[in-house]
Amino acid sequence: MTSWWEATRLVAARELRQAARSKGLWATAIVLLLGSAAAMVLPDLLADDDRDRYDVAIVAGDATIELDALESVIVQIVDAIDADVELSQAPDVDAARQQVLDEDVDVAVALDEPPVILVRAGTFDRLVGALRQALATQALIDGLVDAGLSADEVDALLSAPPAEVEELDTERESRQGAAFVLSLVAYVLIMLLMVAVANGVAVEKGNRISEVLLAIVRPGPLLFGKVIGLAVVGCLHLAAGALPVVVKVLLGGNLPEGLGQAVAGGAVWFALGIALYLLLAGALGALVERQEEASSVVTPLSFVLIAAYFAGATSADSPVAAVLAYVPFTSPMVMPSRIAVGAASGVEMAVSALLSVVAVVVAARVAGIVYRRAIVRTGRRLKVRDVLGS
Amino acid sequence: MVPGRSVHTGAVPPSLVARGIHQRFGDRVVLDGVGLEVPPGRVVGLLGPNGAGKTTLMRILFGVLTPDTGAVEWDGRLATDDDRRSWGYMPQERGLYRDMPVLEQLVWIARLHGLSTADGRARATRLLEQLGLADRAEDKVQDLSGGMAQRVQLAAAMVHEPPLLVLDEPFAGLDPVAVAFLSDVIGEHVAAGRNLLFSSHQLDLVEDLCEDITLIDRGRVVLSGNLAQLRAASEERYLRVSVQVEDDWVDPALATVRSRSAAGSRLRLAPGTDPGAVLDLVRAHGRVDDFGVEAPSLSELFLDAAGHPVDEPNASDDGAEVDAGRAP
Numbered sequence: 240m241t242s243w244w245e246a247t248r249l250v251a252a253r254e255l256r257q258a259a260r261s262k263g264l265w266a267t268a269i270v271l272l273l274g275s276a277a278a279m280v281l282p283d284l285l286a287d288d289d290r291d292r293y294d295v296a297i298v299a300g301d302a303t304i305e306l307d308a309l310e311s312v313i314v315q316i317v318d319a320i321d322a323d324v325e326l327s328q329a330p331d332v333d334a335a336r337q338q339v340l341d342e343d344v345d346v347a348v349a350l351d352e353p354p355v356i357l358v359r360a361g362t363f364d365r366l367v368g369a370l371r372q373a374l375a376t377q378a379l380i381d382g383l384v385d386a387g388l389s390a391d392e393v394d395a396l397l398s399a400p401p402a403e404v405e406e407l408d409t410e411r412e413s414r415q416g417a418a419f420v421l422s423l424v425a426y427v428l429i430m431l432l433m434v435a436v437a438n439g440v441a442v443e444k445g446n447r448i449s450e451v452l453l454a455i456v457r458p459g460p461l462l463f464g465k466v467i468g469l470a471v472v473g474c475l476h477l478a479a480g481a482l483p484v485v486v487k488v489l490l491g492g493n494l495p496e497g498l499g500q501a502v503a504g505g506a507v508w509f510a511l512g513i514a515l516y517l518l519l520a521g522a523l524g525a526l527v528e529r530q531e532e533a534s535s536v537v538t539p540l541s542f543v544l545i546a547a548y549f550a551g552a553t554s555a556d557s558p559v560a561a562v563l564a565y566v567p568f569t570s571p572m573v574m575p576s577r578i579a580v581g582a583a584s585g586v587e588m589a590v591s592a593l594l595s596v597v598a599v600v601v602a603a604r605v606a607g608i609v610y611r612r613a614i615v616r617t618g619r620r621l622k623v624r625d626v627l628g629s
Numbered sequence: 630m631v632p633g634r635s636v637h638t639g640a641v642p643p644s645l646v647a648r649g650i651h652q653r654f655g656d657r658v659v660l661d662g663v664g665l666e667v668p669p670g671r672v673v674g675l676l677g678p679n680g681a682g683k684t685t686l687m688r689i690l691f692g693v694l695t696p697d698t699g700a701v702e703w704d705g706r707l708a709t710d711d712d713r714r715s716w717g718y719m720p721q722e723r724g725l726y727r728d729m730p731v732l733e734q735l736v737w738i739a740r741l742h743g744l745s746t747a748d749g750r751a752r753a754t755r756l757l758e759q760l761g762l763a764d765r766a767e768d769k770v771q772d773l774s775g776g777m778a779q780r781v782q783l784a785a786a787m788v789h790e791p792p793l794l795v796l797d798e799p800f801a802g803l804d805p806v807a808v809a810f811l812s813d814v815i816g817e818h819v820a821a822g823r824n825l826l827f828s829s830h831q832l833d834l835v836e837d838l839c840e841d842i843t844l845i846d847r848g849r850v851v852l853s854g855n856l857a858q859l860r861a862a863s864e865e866r867y868l869r870v871s872v873q874v875e876d877d878w879v880d881p882a883l884a885t886v887r888s889r890s891a892a893g894s895r896l897r898l899a900p901g902t903d904p905g906a907v908l909d910l911v912r913a914h915g916r917v918d919d920f921g922v923e924a925p926s927l928s929e930l931f932l933d934a935a936g937h938p939v940d941e942p943n944a945s946d947d948g949a950e951v952d953a954g955r956a957p
Contacts, residue, residue, distance in 0.1 A: 256730065454720075
């Protein structure tokens with residue numbers, strides 16, 4: 240006779256062994272690994288380190304403006320917007336216009352009085368701005384020289400350091416992103432595992448395996464073992480997805496702000512949420528005995544999960560989320576998100592975790608009762624009310 | 630006391646006893662005061678038509694269902710959950726993981742029973758050899774034929790060498806080869822002094838296998854006891870001899886002539902009469918070249934006890950019986 244724990248361990252181990260045999264599960268793990276690796280590596284690979292490069296045609300015309308000086312100013316100012324410029328000469332305005340239309344050059348500048356910038360509508364706004372500034376600067380330089388300043392004095396005036404830009408609230412976006420990612424991962428994982436558990440229980444009921452097993456072990460180990468086994472499979476999938484993130488951190492890469500704390504702190508709610516939802520999904524799975532019924536029987540739980548997901552993903556620091564952080568069904572997705580955006584207090588975390596633990600204990604008892612009573616009642620789809628009332 | 634006619638040898642005290650089992654699903658009475666005794670070392674058949682309540686009784690024995698009233702005793706005391714989990718159960722509908730290799734599945738079940746992996750593997754391997762499945766040990770159950778899967782199911786029920794083996798309709802849908810394998814293994818199990826109970830609605834198929842029987846019909850036991858003694862006690866037992874027997878040759882308290890033909894005579898034996906003694910009386914009057922005892926078949930015993938043939942299903946069929954756990 241095996242102990243309760245040993246039986247649970249054996250049931251869980253069987254789930255793991257069967258999962259290891261499943262090509263589909265390996266394929267999912269590999270897709271997750273590759274997808275995550277791509278998400279970690281591609282942004283750096285695709286990062287646009289190359290400066291923009293513009294082609295600009297200049298029509299000198301009859302202008303009195305000093306062309307070399309202007310070109311020098313254009314290069315400087317375009318450089319200030321992190322771009323390079325290739326300057327060329329166009330014989331006349333018509334030719335320049337045609338070059339712009341043919342996209343031989345990006346922009347043309349006709350040095351009339353006043354100068355005209357030729358550009359296809361809606362393109363090269365930044366370049367146009369830079370060119371206008373260059374023209375104005377050159378006009379200013381000419382004016383200053385005319386007013387008697389020396390070339391050095393003009394250079395000194397123009398080489399004043401540019402204003403520094405101070406970006407505010409830069410972390411908010413990345414924290415919100417981290418919250419979104421965490422909620423999404425929790426949602427997808429719990430949803431998939433719920434269906435897997437309900438499906439596994441229903442199939443065992445339909446195949447009458449449960450009847451054989453119930454003659455050997457108590458119902459508890461059958462349900463809990465399956466939940467633990469499949470949860471471990473799910474977490475291994477999660478680990479496959481997280482591996483590239485860990486590698487990136489170890490190699491000194493940057494993570495979105497808040498993701499690290501939220502993963503560390505959120506693991507508690509993650510585990511509790513998986514336990515809560517999967518135990519109930521197992522009990523619901525015992526109500527049916529066909530694979531196609533298994534996903535529909537967990538629909539009510541799915542709706543709760545979807546609501547929790549949206550609360551966690553979209554408005555983690557809202558008053559509604561502050562309330563949902565205490566509700567055991569929603570806290571697994573809301574709480575990690577609130578930690579990510581820095582909205583969760585220590586008291587909130589302690590109370591929420593405590594409530595979740597209580598909910599898991601209650602769910603385990605209720606699920607055990609429903610499972611035990613429902614698993615031997617074959618022939619038609621049962622209702623929780625029927626089972627609990629019998 | 631088991632309702633219905635009952636004859637027991639009383640030689641070996643039964644290890645498993647069910648007393649006064651009542652089970653009702655809604656308005657339907659499925660078992661009405663059913664009793665059952667399974668002594669060690671004997672093949673006991675729980676027999677009756679589909680829907681008689683056999684599966685429900687077996688589920689109650691295993692505690693899968695809790696009866697409205699009645700008790701299940703093991704070794705003279707109320708059976709505990711641990712007792713039940715030491716038994717082996719093969720349900721009517723096969724229950725195996727289809728995508729799991731045969732040997733691995735048997736070892737896993739042995740481990741659930743508390744055996745070590747090595748012991749479980751040794752026993753499972755031996756059983757598979759006995760059941761003619763040694764070469765299919767690494768195959769998945771889904772790749773086996775129905776008869777083979779049934780043998781694996783039997784192996785799963787007895788891999789831990791249970792003191793009591795309960796088989797629900799083990800012969801249903803089996804080919805003769807599988808029946809022979811199953812019968813051999815069952816025989817070996819009881820020869821080791823262990824207990825065995827099986828159910829069947831195919832009375833003709835299990836005619837030669839049963840030593841003790843409990844005939845059940847519409848949730849009531851109609852006949853139970855040692856099969857040989859039940860047959861001997863039957864009023865429908867005949868001695869066939871190849872001579873024309875006169876009425877006054879034999880004491881009417883022992884046998885009466887029922888028919889005469891060119892082939893000889895047919896004498897109806899009084900319940901409990903030794904056919905040899907009657908034969909001796911006949912031989913005193915003439916030479917007997919051919920003779921035989923016609924004992925009632927299981928089907929005839931059932932017909933006699935229940936008042937209808939066994940192949941006339943009860944109001945609720947076995948599908949409903951499988952369904953029996955359902956709430957009203």
